[in-house]
Amino acid sequence: MTVSSSMSARIASASGSVTDRRHGFAELARDEDIDFIVGDWMSEYNMTMRGGSKVQDNSGNASSEFETSFVESIEPALGDLAARKIKVAVDAGASDTKKLHDVLVAAIQAKGLALKVAWVEGDEVTDVLNTAVEAGCEFKSLTTGKRLSDWGFTPIYAQCYIGAWGIVEAFNQGADIVLCGRVTDASPTIACAAYYHQWKREDYDQLAHAFVAGHFIECSTYVTGGNFSGFKSLPGACVDLGFPVAAINANGEFTITKQKAKDGMVTVETCKAQLLYEIQGPRYYNPDVVAVLDEIILQETAPNEVHISNVKSLKPPPTTKIGITAHGGFQAEAHYFLCGLDIAEKASLLEKQVRHLLSASSSQYHTLKFRTNGSCPSNPSNQDSATVDLRIFAQSRNENALELEHFFRPVTDTIMQSYPGATFAVDARQAVPKPYYEYFVSILPQDQIKHRVHVPFKALEIPIEAPRDTVPFLYEQPSYETVGPVGMGEFGPVTRAPLGYVVHARSGDKGSDCNVGFFVRYADEWDWLRSLLTVDKVRELLGEDDKAKPIFRFELSNIWAVHFLLKDHLDRGVSSSSTYDVLGKNLAEYLRCKHVDVPNKFLSRGRI
Structure with a gap:
């Protein structure tokens, strides 16, 4: 592809999570008029699980600390990526991006292709966190406001969200595919647009628009009708929604469309829904820019085509988000089924009986919850519709406190004296204690991150500077009620x-x-x-x-x-x-x- 500022960068999203449909990557590479494919395989869940797995595997032989579903997705697309010169940027490295690089390069070589692969590091910051804590630095939770020192758990792994400029540098060095661990969800899209249009780091208005474009497509089909409250208006069979495409202009304004000949739709409403998803206020933070959303304009310009403009910008923060993982302990759960009349009374009786039988162990549980889920309708049409689930959920730092004889047996031993129709779920696999992780979210100065891009095909390692001209991060954004409410x-x-x-x-x-x-x-x-x-x-x-x-x-x-x-x-x-x-x-x-x-x-x- 020849870099040009006279045309739009056409960027397709092939994945919104580790569980997204794997066929999208190959179809986009084969059939769509695009310049780039991006994808998001990372979430807070696999940040904790992959990080915890890496720490626990003392041998260094864990089967995968990267996301294997990405390899399954891209491998069938490699031939078309090479033939059509489509570039790729993804966050699928989880807690071992280097290993993912090596696996993908081997797959490319096995196909006899010449695709060049680079990878970005800097997101794994456990050592940075430990050094800071030892030096007396304090970390404040973005969600609870509590201090890390008061958390009550010992960090075992830390990963931060890094920006787009490592990906841009990799493209500038000739990479066809750039692999990342935990960059922000929108960083691949920002990077593709910045590389294509040769934006500078101070082109904040353009970067802010690209950031919002990345937000629109980072969850793949959420913007084409997935998870949409108006799902009943979706055309077609809705069994294979089209993946989205963002066409980003040189001034940053962009248009959202979708994969051709697929189900789903792109409308102002589907775009509004995705815009509102996972934001924390009118200021939307990224390590490279802050997008200001409260004057954004969305206009439907054609069927399945929405143009977005008027995204304002602020300079980036000096910090970025960090996720800190700790061993939380163990958890287990058991389920009872309640049917028909008097659901609340039946649930109350069972809870009283189970708590009595668990009394010897319950002091060791830091979480013990009883919750009925569902309700019995009036005059139900069948027995299943009249059945309600009662979930008994427990967590403890002590695995023994949740072993079958201390949790599941007492929970079920009350059945003969309990409510009418008492029935428990006979599959006890969820009642076996399993480890879980606690997660603490804070911020970390960007200049403490060793952000660098590895370009193995040139034997280069290139450091990426943190932003210098910044505006401090706001822990709490302005909150207000409406002006001039109408009766x-x-x-x-x-x-x-x-x-x-x-x-x-x-x-x-x-x-x-x-x-x-x-x-x-x-x-x-x-x-x-x-x-x-x-x-x-x-x-x-x-x-x-x-x-x-x-x-x-x-x-x-x-x-x-x-x-x-x-x-x-x-x-x-x-x-x-x-x-x-x-x-x-x-x-x-x-x-x-x-x-x-x-x-x-x-x-x-x-x-x-």
Whole structure:
């Protein structure tokens, strides 16, 4: 590819997680008019699991500290990547990017191809963390505000989020494929656009747009209809949604489209949903730039084509996010099934009986929760629909306290004296204690990171400087209620109905924080939404799930959206959470099903 500033850089996303569909990479490389393929294989969950696995494997022979599903995805695409000169940048290295490099180079050589592979290091910072702690440096949690020294767990692994410029340098050195460990989700997209247009590090407005473009496509088909609250409007069979393509112009503005001849859609609504996902406020932080979102403009320019502009920028922070992993202990769970009438009373009886039998061990549990999940409908049509799951979940630092004789046996030994219809799940595999990890999220100065790119085909190792001209990171972004709220009576007659009949929403996780954004389809619904959804109203809708912890609110009036950040809502986050919704994905759907007074004129337009 010839670098040019006169055309847009066409960047396709082939993966949004380690569990995404593996066929996308080869199809994009073979069929799409693109210059780059990016993909995201990393998450907080595999950061902890891969890091913990690497630390525990004293022999150095762990089967994989990188993400093997990436190799499965790219290998069938290698021939087309070479023939069509499509460049690749991905974060799939997990806790051993060098090993991934060696495996991929061997696969390329076995096919007789000449693709050049580089890799980026710097994300593994356990030694940096340990040195800082020994020197008396303190780390503050981004989610709880607590100090690392008060955490109560001993760090075993630390990984930080690095920026795009190592990838850019690798491309400048002639690399066709650049492998990374934990760069930010959007860094590969930023790097592709910066390389293509030859942007400088101070081109903040352009970089901010590319950052947001990366955010739109980092979760692959989330922007083409996946995880979309309007899923019933999706065209086609919806069994093979098209992967997204971002076309980024020289000025940074970009257009989102999708893979040809595939299911799904790209609309202003699908783009709004992805924009609101996993942000923490109007300032969206990246190691290379800060994107300011509250005046963003989204315009549908053609079917399955949305143009995005007016992203503002700030200089980058001197810091970046760091995730710290520790052994949390062990966890186990058991399940009972309750059916029919008196579910709450049955659950109460069982919990009282089980707690009595667990009393000898329960002092060693730092988590012991009983939770009923589901409900029995009135006059159910079949027995399964009338059945409710009761989950008993326990965590302990002492593995012996959760062995079968100390946990599962007492939990099940009460069955003959318990509620009518008492039945436990006979598959006891989840009741066997398994190790889990605790996770602490903080920030680390970028100038302490050994960010460098390895270019083996030139025998080069090139250091990447940290940004010098920076603006300090804000732990807490401004939170505010709406200006000039409109009285609910101004909207005419109302009907008590689920909020989600007329309101879209999307939610997600960052550590133990959960964010949720709400938006409407029509301009005249905006005053109602912004006036209705106050912090107090969200607490009311949360009901028993309100943790009485801080909730931050802000608005994106250009897209008729209200965003909330619920601090420390997810019980320590994905690797250790005791809830079902470990990723915060379902919070939006829970809140959409809650009843509010909805103006009849909005309901008359048809429910989402």
